[in-house]
Amino acid sequence: MHTVTAHTNRAPAETTGLRGNFRLERISVDVHVNHREAGVFTLGSLAPPSPARPWSPTTGPDPAGSVPGELSIKYVGRSDHDLRSEIAEHIGRYDAFQFEFYPNDVAAFEKECRLYHSFGGPDGKLDNPSHPPRPERFPRMSCPVCGAG
Numbered sequence: 001m002h003t004v005t006a007h008t009n010r011a012p013a014e015t016t017g018l019r020g021n022f023r024l025e026r027i028s029v030d031v032h033v034n035h036r037e038a039g040v041f042t043l044g045s046l047a048p049p050s051p052a053r054p055w056s057p058t059t060g061p062d063p064a065g066s067v068p069g070e071l072s073i074k075y076v077g078r079s080d081h082d083l084r085s086e087i088a089e090h091i092g093r094y095d096a097f098q099f100e101f102y103p104n105d106v107a108a109f110e111k112e113c114r115l116y117h118s119f120g121g122p123d124g125k126l127d128n129p130s131h132p133p134r135p136e137r138f139p140r141m142s143c144p145v146c147g148a149g
């Protein structure tokens with residue numbers, strides 16, 4: 001099991017603490033998001049890593065493998081119990097995703113909140129229509145960043 005270390009998230013990809021980038025396609029979701037558990041994900045568009053090593057959807061390596069480049073994050077989400085199904089609902093809307101499982105809904109909610117604030121959700125820089133919702137089991141939890149709730 002991947003170990004998650006706590007740190008702040010100021011930039012895409014390398015610093016989100018999530019796995020990826022993976023193409024937002026059925027095969028990739030099925031292969032990588034291989035548990036129905038609580039977790040967090042980001043969605044967005046991919047920029048090539050550099051002009052010297054261009055990446056394109058048609059010449060990329062394994063369709064289920066990770067792809068290089070920086071994810072321009074446009075959406076932050078989570079699931080309290082079935083991350084795979086939640087990510088799959090967004091297929092077709094974005095190029096790629098990152099994700100990580102968390103041991104429970106509370107940990108996933110806190111991570112989602114940190115990503116939401118780090119990537120400018122409150123300033124309208126994400127497609128999220130609103131602040132991350134609290135876990136169903138803990139409707140009175142407050143956001144660890146802004147205290148909402």
Ligand SMILES: [Zn+2]
Pocket residue numbers: 113117131143144145146147148
């Ligand atoms: Zn908040």
